[in-house]
Amino acid sequence: MAQPILQLIDLCKNFGGVVALDHLNIQVEKSSITSIIGPNGAGKTTIFNLITGIVNRSSGKVYYNNEDISGLKPHMIAEKQIARTFQNVQVFPQMTVLENVMVGRHVKSHLGFILSSLIPPFFRIEEKRIREDAHQCLSIAGLSHLAQKKAGSLPLGNQRQLEIARALAVEPKLLLLDEPASGLNSRETYNMGKLIQKIKEMDITIVLVEHDMELVMDISDKVNVVNFGRSLASGDPSEIQANADVIAAYLGT
Numbered sequence: 001m002a003q004p005i006l007q008l009i010d011l012c013k014n015f016g017g018v019v020a021l022d023h024l025n026i027q028v029e030k031s032s033i034t035s036i037i038g039p040n041g042a043g044k045t046t047i048f049n050l051i052t053g054i055v056n057r058s059s060g061k062v063y064y065n066n067e068d069i070s071g072l073k074p075h076m077i078a079e080k081q082i083a084r085t086f087q088n089v090q091v092f093p094q095m096t097v098l099e100n101v102m103v104g105r106h107v108k109s110h111l112g113f114i115l116s117s118l119i120p121p122f123f124r125i126e127e128k129r130i131r132e133d134a135h136q137c138l139s140i141a142g143l144s145h146l147a148q149k150k151a152g153s154l155p156l157g158n159q160r161q162l163e164i165a166r167a168l169a170v171e172p173k174l175l176l177l178d179e180p181a182s183g184l185n186s187r188e189t190y191n192m193g194k195l196i197q198k199i200k201e202m203d204i205t206i207v208l209v210e211h212d213m214e215l216v217m218d219i220s221d222k223v224n225v226v227n228f229g230r231s232l233a234s235g236d237p238s239e240i241q242a243n244a245d246v247i248a249a250y251l252g253t
Contacts, residue, residue: 004063005030005174005205006051007149011060013229020046022229023060027133028174028222033200035208035216037240038226039249044209048176052084053077061145083172085163087179087209093152097162099141100151101134102142104169134169140202141165141195157188164195174205181212193219211225217241224250 007026013021018041019077022134036044049055051062052076062070069077092100137217141161146154151162160180167175177196181189191217200206212217217237225240226233227249233240240246 003030004028004159005065007061007063008047008051008206009061009063011047011050011082012058013043013050013055014058020229021050021057021060024226024229025231026224026234028205030205031200032221033206033208033219035197035210035220035223036226037210037213037216038232039221041228042226043229044226045178046229048084048207048209050177051077051176052082062099078170079184080173082176083167083170085160085167085176085178085180086199087174087182089156089159089161089163091151091154091159093150096250097136097151097154098131098134098147100162101128101137101166101169104136104166105130105134111144134165137165137168140168140198147216156183157185158189160184160192161195164199167198168199168204172204174207175199177206177208179210181210181215188217 004027005181006236008024008026011021011024012065024043024047026036026178036047038044046055050057053076057070064080068078083235085199092103095103117253135144135147141164143158143161143165146158151159154162164177164180180196181192184192189212196206197219208216208220220237222234223237223240224234232247232249233243235243
């Protein structure tokens, strides 16, 4: 068995009287594509928000590379090379595609924004490096030909690719993708699947929340099913497709 890079242990989250996660347990193996599926309201996005520190857990633990990161601030978690995208596309619409990725890359600046801006020669060297690295991220995402386009002018499929390119700019070891195929047509979804598989080949571990079951079953190494905030089933795609509890949760008994 591959080494786990992420472990959620008895993770609970209550919003007032609403239980979003109820003693959830998930293990993600390194260099894998692990999907989290479940009906609407199952708590899937809440899982990402807890991992990245956007919201605080009620109880339980989050371990990353055997380190307890429960309760750390979002910027501290990001520094550990954990990146994510969002269910609703978030790009800077008036900036170019390249500039959007450069924003993500600036957090990896060797000098830091303030120091490099005070020393013009270093700024020029650093900016050149950031631009080159951003171009590489665009190439991976298949967006090199759109580098100078305004991000807001892109169709939804390209904007989702851009979000992934920007996430790659921080050199993540763990990438959390929140419904990357939402709103995409069949061709765009196919291309998204190929991109996700390409990223896995870069030795980046991927956790995927997605409703498109064809995509999930095609690319996942492991699938975790969540229902009413609880772990319902876990296994490879063929096991999940044959699981009676999963079928009941999705289709009703």
